[in-house]
Amino acid sequence: MEKIDLFKGYLRLEDEFGLSGINDVLAGLAPVFEHPKGNTLRFSKALEGLPPAVASTIDLDRDAPRIGVESDLTPAGLEQLRKVLLELRPWRKGPFEVFGIDLDTEWQSNIKWNRFAGKIGPLKNRRVLDIGSSNGYYMLRMAAQEPRMVLGVEPQHSFYFQYHALQHYAGLDNLFTLPITFDALPVTREGFDTVFCMGVLYHRRSPLDMLRGIHDCMAKGGELVLENLVIESHDDLCLFPEDRYAKMRNVFFIPSLKAMESWLKRTGFADIRCVDISSTTLDEQRKTPWIQTESLDDFLDPEDGTRTVEGYPAPVRAVFVAKAV
Ligand SMILES: C[S@@+](CC[C@H](N)C(=O)[O-])C[C@H]1O[C@@H](n2cnc3c(N)ncnc32)[C@H](O)[C@@H]1O
Numbered sequence: 001m002e003k004i005d006l007f008k009g010y011l012r013l014e015d016e017f018g019l020s021g022i023n024d025v026l027a028g029l030a031p032v033f034e035h036p037k038g039n040t041l042r043f044s045k046a047l048e049g050l051p052p053a054v055a056s057t058i059d060l061d062r063d064a065p066r067i068g069v070e071s072d073l074t075p076a077g078l079e080q081l082r083k084v085l086l087e088l089r090p091w092r093k094g095p096f097e098v099f100g101i102d103l104d105t106e107w108q109s110n111i112k113w114n115r116f117a118g119k120i121g122p123l124k125n126r127r128v129l130d131i132g133s134s135n136g137y138y139m140l141r142m143a144a145q146e147p148r149m150v151l152g153v154e155p156q157h158s159f160y161f162q163y164h165a166l167q168h169y170a171g172l173d174n175l176f177t178l179p180i181t182f183d184a185l186p187v188t189r190e191g192f193d194t195v196f197c198m199g200v201l202y203h204r205r206s207p208l209d210m211l212r213g214i215h216d217c218m219a220k221g222g223e224l225v226l227e228n229l230v231i232e233s234h235d236d237l238c239l240f241p242e243d244r245y246a247k248m249r250n251v252f253f254i255p256s257l258k259a260m261e262s263w264l265k266r267t268g269f270a271d272i273r274c275v276d277i278s279s280t281t282l283d284e285q286r287k288t289p290w291i292q293t294e295s296l297d298d299f300l301d302p303e304d305g306t307r308t309v310e311g312y313p314a315p316v317r318a319v320f321v322a323k324a325v
Pocket of ligand 1: 093154155159182200227
């Protein structure tokens, strides 16, 4: 049983990449992870059970990023790896191929990636921030383009530990994840050249404050890739669910395409392009053996798939690309 150092090399964030204030954040996080409790303790113990292995190949530029092949592990090692990965359920974002294990996650996140990948600037040598990075699926896809560094922020510990399970074998030294919200990240002026904020803004009570905060940590001319639930209207309005939306308690403002554009303009962005609008399908989000919870099928009206169980329009997501000015 090997204890994995979750923050090994993380002093580089401040010392090499100039993200001032991060060392204080790390000092605050250390005790939580040195003496974990509750679910954090459970995930931490699971991680210690990862079998030793060296990935003979890493291929990130594919729908299911590949880390290692089956023959890198003994049958007993593979069995142990599968057990640990199952202990870290639910696996939402993916898919991945880990030492030949087909990690068929709830979301086919490759579908989202493919919607915008050809429509954003190259990531080579850029400093990238991924807000709400989950288990790092998109960070691995970004890594294939050789960014200077990618920092993910992901407050949910189950996803954070999944990231570490993958990174344990991938060993990518320009990828970092902090188990914090974006709001807890010290404001670093000109800190990032590209920021991804996908699937997060509708969870925020104050989306404009978040957008302004994102703007303030970006280099002038930097690129924001913003993905969010939208309503397909060109009027100046937002849907504000009375209580839940698709069974989620924490959904606040769902803007029209026009309102989203206004939010971006009024928080310091220009050259705003909506590069994709797509309904979420049962092909993209569905139940698999890697989750033990409900999925999209349970969130839609069984009589009318164009509505949520609450009677709101079913999820439609849009991707906006904009420049910080
Ligand atoms: C719907 S998921 C989207 C994940 C991924 N970005 C994607 O687009 O597939 C939202 C993620 O954002 C995280 N999150 C929620 N509030 C956040 C915040 N204030 N700062 C950073 N991450 C947050 C959640 O824990 C969750 O993993």
